[in-house]
Amino acid sequence: MSNQQRILITGTAGFIGFHLAQLLLTEGFRVHGYDGMTDYYDVRLKQRRHAMLMQDGNFSMTEGMLEDAALFDRIADEFRPDVIVHLAAQAGVRYSLENPRAYIDANIVGTFNVMEAARRLEVKHLLMASTSSVYGANEDMPFTETEKVDTQLTIYAATKKATENMGHSYAHLWNLPTTMFRFFTVYGPWGRPDMAPYKFADAILGDRPVDIYNHGEMYRDFTYVDDLVRGIRLLIDAVPVRPASKDEIEEGDSLSPVAPYRVVNIGNSEKVRLLDFIDAFEQSIGRLAIRNYMEMQKGDVPATWADADLLKRLTGYRPETGFRDGVAQFVAWFRDYYGK
DSSP: OOTTOEEEEEOTTSHHHHHHHHHHHHTTOEEEEEEOOOTTSOHHHHHHHHHHHTTSTTEEEEEOOTTOHHHHHHHHHHHOOSEEEEOOOOOOTTHHHHOHHHHIIIIIIHHHHHHHHHHHHTOSEEEEEEEGGGGTTOOSSSBOTTSOOOOOOSHHHHHHHHHHHHHHHHHHHHOOOEEEEEEOOEEOTTOOTTSHHHHHHHHHHTTOEEEEGGGGOOEEOOEEHHHHHHHHHHHHTOOOOOOSSGGGSOTTOOOOSSSSEEEEEEOOSOOEEHHHHHHHHHHHHTSOOEEEEOOOOTTOOSBOOBOOHHHHHHHSOOOOOOHHHHHHHHHHHHHHHHTO
């Protein structure tokens, strides 16, 4: 695809949307951001991200909620995107226990509005964010895109699985090329304050206890944000095409037999023990954590681990930043941003 194309990204004031917009702008794309600027976490962080993006003449943005279908439709009609990348969502596994309605409104109703605009405008490719949380109680690892995912453990994960199903139906009904990507524990500079890396750095630098769930017997496939958005960028060009028959689908490909629709994991393909991840923070900061070992939280899973072979097959790319290098870069940003 030509880099003169117009890409509408939802969630550009968010952690991942900000990094993706930055990458696309460096390649010369026209980018319009749409973000609700909700106060789920410190809005000043979101404002700083948007202010940085606004320094590029190829970036424009609208502040609005995805649930506002009339506003989103008007913006989409005016911008006329070639591609839509839908990243905006109510995030957070734990917050979904406290305020489940926010997830229905933002993730299901909001996503429906995005899909309707994509259908009406006949975009070349609709890409939408899902999550490793859809694997739920699955235990066969690494997780592959072709395995059955029917055991979500939180309303957050359930809404994300619902959007995958909605995406498939629209791809089938309207021949709308759609790629869903499942993220695996993304971290890095400009990360969210509700995520573990932010909490670890803040607590260790502040000499406060670090809460460590399941007594540290947790494993995550930590994915550095630059690797993640590089994967998304490359997937923009990997437009799915409805196969003529099932026989055309290669083994291991999640391409639907009845729609131009595919699900792709974006992960580091490395199962990292939580205690080793905390060790990396201690090394980067030069101070030991005060460890507060706790029981497993409701809705949490003991391990995630991505099989990223399909991403490599489609794009030639596989995330490769080691977690110690990624943590060092995150800590450097954190200390600079907060002056610690």
